[in-house]
Amino acid sequence: MSKLEIHSAGSATPQSLPRCQAGFRSSFTPIQSAGIRLAILGTMVAAAVILLSGCQRVSFDPRPTADIAPERLFMFTAVQAPAPATGLSAMRVDLGRRLFYDTHLSVNNSVSCDTCHKLTAYGVDPGKSVSTGHDKKPGGRNSPTVYNAGLQFVQFWDGRAATLAEQAAGPMMNPVEMGMPSPEAVVAYLHSSPDYKKQFQQAYPGARDPVVMDNVTDAIADFESGLITPARWDQYLQGNTNALSNEEKRGLRVFLRSGCASCHAGKGLGGNSYQKLGAYRDWPDRTTDLGRMAVTHNPADLLYFKVPLLRNVTETGPWFHDGKVKTIDEAVRLMERYQTGRRLSEDDVRSIVAFLGSLKGEIPQQYIQPPSAKAPPVRTALTPGTSRQQFALVDLNPSKEGQ
């Protein structure tokens, strides 16, 4: 029964009422009837309040594909392709690129940074939930992209590295990933190559011994800092309203309205905060991966992760920290269900995914060109099958090796 019908029932003649309403009126005194009406009206008002409480909307131009006013997009910032490095900086970038591709930085010469962060595949290990390391054992989390990683405020899913340089050392020494026994072992390998030594001396002149771990990670960080991928989205932010299709503009609208931009904002559309997985609704798996709590040991950090970047996100699947989400549509649906608590129609999901496609930039093919084959090091790391302990024994004690 609608509100209108209730009101009209009061003034209508008994003859004109439907049978149920006539019977309804006849069983109660006028005071009782008024009380019941009041109760029904109260219920309806309460229901309206409840329904409206879930309908907080950002007031945009109501046309679904209208451009969003720039002042509404203050939370985003366009990026530009970095200017080509020059001088010392260029030498460090070149050195970092060479190190990035060098499988000798793993214990059995089988894995490089590029193995899990393929630069030709938007910096991830495409199709793999988690990458496998030097001995084919699976890693703990999905390999995040290295593209635009420099835009992030911390590195790794749990933010345990503050800088790109600090991050670069992590996988090398991780027993599951590249498996090097120690920083000294990495340096010992690089020392064994006259070519590398020369390159380090050129990139870090003045140092008595430039082949040190800090310079290794510094050079890799310099190279990775250049992995920025401007996209059509950046053109849109800079005022080119034709840079986005109508579907993408609709997606942007849904993206803003549904609360995605609360966390996916800034230059990278993410990468600038920690957020709890399951902020709105409890995430089902609360024990396999503790998130940032494993770093801080603070129970309040349970299931907190660094919010990932959305640049190139359509190309970096499978998604989430564990790589268990196989499609971008599903990733969007899960985010809405567990993070924002907004229900999206399939059209909305499709539009958001279309918008995410506008964040896809060009891979800088020239910048990521692997260095030409250099003279191999005099002493390479050990052959496949060699244990980390053996490696450490040999490489940390070069004098013994020669005996």
Add this chain to the structure above:
Amino acid sequence: MRRILWITGALLVLFLLVMQTRRPNFDLPKVHAAAGFDATMHPSQQISDTLHQSCYSCHSTQAEIPWYGHVWPASHLLQKDVRRGRARLDFSNWSNLSPEMSRIRLLNACQMMRESKMPLWYYRPLHPGATLQPEQVDAFCNWAQSLPAAAQTASLR
């Protein structure tokens, strides 16, 4: 007819009683004060008071849940508001934000206040003291806009 109403009423009461077994999960862990907005951003006392008074009920782990907040269906609605509120803006966990995101959230809060979208319209009648005065909004917005823009927050090196 009267009997039908009695039965309906009894069923309704029974339904409400059964629904009380659904306990709300507001997810309000204890967070160290050092991680909070006041300790991180050092706002003036006036701005801090404004935010505590008008925002913290939904946007912090210091939410004070009224008695009816434990009674279904109010508990369900309150849980939605508190969890959604904290997902979007959590003053208790400000150290989880980079300078870039910190500024974005504050400017966004300013915009929501200026457009009278926050506090929520249905929250205000229940909490008259939470309604923001224009001068409070101005003070907050001026402060938020005076914060240095995080031109490059990433630690590239």
